[in-house]
Amino acid sequence: MTDKPHQLRRPLQRRLTSQTRAAAFALSGGMCSFPNCEWSTNPPDPAILEVAHIQGLMPGSPRYNEAASINLDNVIVLCASHHEIVDRHPDRYTTSWLTAARDKHRHEVASRLERGFSPLGPEPAGIENPLSVALHRWSTESDVSSEEHWQQFFARFPVCLAAVLQGRAYELLSKCYVGGKSWNNTGGSVLDFLAIHSTNVACIEIKAPTAPLLGSQYRGNTYLPSRDLLGGWLQVLGSRQTLLQSAAQLNARAEPGARVTITDPQCFLIIGNLIEESFDETQTASFELYRRSLRDVTVVTFDEVFSGLEMLRNAIEGI
Numbered sequence: 001m002t003d004k005p006h007q008l009r010r011p012l013q014r015r016l017t018s019q020t021r022a023a024a025f026a027l028s029g030g031m032c033s034f035p036n037c038e039w040s041t042n043p044p045d046p047a048i049l050e051v052a053h054i055q056g057l058m059p060g061s062p063r064y065n066e067a068a069s070i071n072l073d074n075v076i077v078l079c080a081s082h083h084e085i086v087d088r089h090p091d092r093y094t095t096s097w098l099t100a101a102r103d104k105h106r107h108e109v110a111s112r113l114e115r116g117f118s119p120l121g122p123e124p125a126g127i128e129n130p131l132s133v134a135l136h137r138w139s140t141e142s143d144v145s146s147e148e149h150w151q152q153f154f155a156r157f158p159v160c161l162a163a164v165l166q167g168r169a170y171e172l173l174s175k176c177y178v179g180g181k182s183w184n185n186t187g188g189s190v191l192d193f194l195a196i197h198s199t200n201v202a203c204i205e206i207k208a209p210t211a212p213l214l215g216s217q218y219r220g221n222t223y224l225p226s227r228d229l230l231g232g233w234l235q236v237l238g239s240r241q242t243l244l245q246s247a248a249q250l251n252a253r254a255e256p257g258a259r260v261t262i263t264d265p266q267c268f269l270i271i272g273n274l275i276e277e278s279f280d281e282t283q284t285a286s287f288e289l290y291r292r293s294l295r296d297v298t299v300v301t302f303d304e305v306f307s308g309l310e311m312l313r314n315a316i317e318g319i
């Protein structure tokens, strides 16, 4: 492997406009377009993705065409490894091969987006109210143990978090990186949601409803909190700490309209399912004593989130 393709690629990439670059990333879903790449179904850290030219613009570059220009039709988003591979073997990865792979990937991304990015497929037919859709999905998905699933779920149905946030009107940023370069850019520790209110913010950490709430028994009539509960509690407090430390820097870099006021942010941890746990009295007492003693972090279980929503839905529909 010589350095030649690098030397040729860099000046060309600089000529990409930021709009074309952003549009290419959006159409690819922030994923590599190479078939079956490990990053073709999961968005990686954006730093490993590159916008590659399908037809080269400079003589000697892979798939050179003197009539080529830089636009959305002539670029493909690839991870760094696949970018190297396609440029090293332009005879195998021809213009038509790359265009077909790129279009297939964009099509798959578009259909995933249409389904609300749900790993479990389309929304149930015939239900339109987002509250009812969320409740219906909870009734069939409450045993899903993937945290990623629930993060996507709340991103899709922010109304469910509004109930947790005590009815205040919050704007939600999903998968926010606190301590990063900007309010929603990469580079810091990941927080599942940052809810922004006109006068404050709330940090929200989402675990799975299947995560246990209690651990082992400790001396007769007390139980220890579970590893997941302790971990989630430390995670959200750590994110809050970083957020407080970096708030001044983030605000200094943000546009005036995008600045955020932070005063003693409240933290929320959504975890577990009390109905499924069916605790005895001793276990319930241990769990309640523990969660009430957690200063600054409100622990809410998934069944509590959805029973609150059900009451809200019934009130709205007059049931």
Ligand SMILES: [Zn+2]
Binding pocket: 032, 033, 034, 037, 038, 039, 040, 078, 079, 080, 081, 082
């Ligand atoms: Zn790849």
